[in-house]
Amino acid sequence: MQKILFSVLGLLMLAQSSVSNAALSIEIIGAGEHQIPVSIVPFGGDEKLGLAISEVVTGDLLRSGLFRLVDPAGKSPHEAAEVHYPDWQVRGTEALAIGTVSAQADGRIVARFRLLDVVKQVELIGQAVSAGDGQIRAVGHRIADLIYEKLTGNQGVFSTRIAYVNRQGKIFSLIVADSDGHNEQIVLKQNEPIMSPSWSPDGSHLAYVSFETGHAAVFVQSLYTHQRKAVADFRGSNSAPAWSPDGKQLAVVLTRDGSSQIYLMRPDGGEIRRITFSGAIDTEPNFSPDGQSMLFTSDRGGSAQVYRMPVAGGAAQRLTFAAGSSYSPRHSPDGKSFVFAHLSGGRFYISLQDFQTGQMEALTEGGWEKKPSFAPNGRLILFASEARGRGILATVSSDGRVKQHMFTQSGDAREPVWGPHL
Amino acid sequence: MKKLVISIVLVNLLAACASQKPHETAAVPAAPAAPVATSAPATAAAVAAKTAVDPLNDPTGILAGRSVYYPFDVSAVQDADKPLVQAHAGYLSKNAARNLRLEGNCDERGSNEYNLALGQRRADGVMKMLELGGAKTGQLNSVSYGEEKPKATGHEESSWSQNRRTDLNYAK
DSSP: OOEEEEOOTTGGGSOOOOSOOOOOEEEEEOOOSSOEEEEEOOOEESHHHHHHHHHHHHHHHHHHTSEEEOOOTTOOOOSGGGOOHHHHHTTTOSEEEEEEEEEOTTSOEEEEEEEEETTTTEEEEEEEEEEOTTOHHHHHHHHHHHHHHHHHSSOOOTTOEEEEEEEETTEEEEEEEETTSOSOEEEEEESSOEEEEEEOTTSSEEEEEEOTTSSOEEEEEETTTOOEEEEEOOSSOEEEEEEOTTSSOEEEEEOTTSSOEEEEEOTTSOSOEEOOOOSSOEEEEEEOTTSSEEEEEEOTTSSOEEEEEETTOOOOEEOOOSSSEEEEEEEOTTSSEEEEEEEETTEEEEEEEETTTOOEEEOSOOBSOEEEEEOTTSSEEEEEEEETTEEEEEEEETTSOOEEEEEOSSSEEEEEEEOOOO | OTTOOOTTOOOOTTHHHHHHOHHHHHHHHHHHHHHHHHHOOTTOHHHHHHHSOOGGGOTTSGGGOOEEEOOTTOOSOOGGGHHHHHHHHHHHHHOTTOOEEEEEEOOSSSOHHHHHHHHHHHHHHHHHHHHHTTOOGGGEEEEEEETSSOSSOOSSHHHHHHHSEEEEEEOO
């Protein structure tokens, strides 16, 4: 197996507006089956910004597993007229990204970027990408998305964000970060546990579980105004918030009437309606992309397994039958499969199951792997893992070929969830 | 196994202290109270009740036990712990002013959300048994910490067995 070690330590020395300056290291293991050879020439203009962009773009493309980076080896064209195609054809590269970047008087960053098809010798993209002061990584992610979309035909997810919980001793922080783990912003920090962050479909709010009132209660918080509200705070435990695809409903798990059961409510806590009636544990609801059905974890059959039921109510159907227990189901964005954490023989695996065939496939080799969620393009799965005795963030491509570990500087990363396209 | 005291316990202000150190907290009020109790006049009932040894504070009594333990993915109180729960039920029924908070915990196997639900079921199971034994619903409160507040943090059975428990935490 090909093993690429890619360290981006120290990248955060570049001007960042993030709250935390935690350095991050990334390891990539494996490679996609068909990798597209691409060359990224560090952008001209402001040299420092140019270098920063090419490092972000390179990192993004490598993590996808779908690209092989070909070294420009001394050549540094910045305009289409400066490109001598045979130079790039002999290197075996198929696409070439060039451009210039500059900071405006108001700090705004403007990058002019071109993607060239080396084989056909034509321009594939010519576009200006801009962002506010200090948002150089956002510019890089946007360019990486454009390259990814052009060359693979799928929507890029490098500009999306992720949420997770960091635990450091007794301190719990709810964090929102770029899809590569950089640019961390602390949404909430406290001495009591935080669990189960869940993105509203428009990316404007997070629902999550906080123990600040002495027990598990569900909160909804705006990421823009930072206003927050306890929307479910009944006796016992209130947990596992999940948004409906239209953002108008929140599924939650409450114990106010006995065992953990699934309820629907408005995101402001109104109009609560119970939808499971098992008397067992029913938890971790997840809406299908069409909003019609719901996956959830239940031990109604004796062990924890994944079930599906219509949101409108009706019989639940058991979906997982492998040895051991299955938890935390999440639909793929196309609704054709679901990913879940499978506990078997003392190890957790991130597994994928096709709805139509019922075929289950382990995407990882097993370990301490929990809480998978799809990137909005369905190509990558983010999950919580463990390495060197610490909780870390990890991704695996949906074909299982490329894995990536993201180490935050300190503490344990838990409960990650990939956010939507903005 | 359960008596193993591990020194690298993650000290949680609420849960761990109460369950881990019943002897220390109980011993302090018990010692000075003892002579007062023996010499207390039989008529001064109120005074006696106040100064008599509270069986809850007897470090050698069954009520000194404040934790119930479980096998993996099980929420029913085990036979070995039933006398303990019944003794607390009896105490609560005789001491209507005392309130008890039940805190369910789990080992880290299972999803965090499933474990939150399992911990709640553990705590609620103890609560139900206490009610059957004479405690009033109003004296009891149950919460779950799932796997969020582990007493022991290792990835092996010696840690897990300590984390699968319900703590009986009396309000001060």
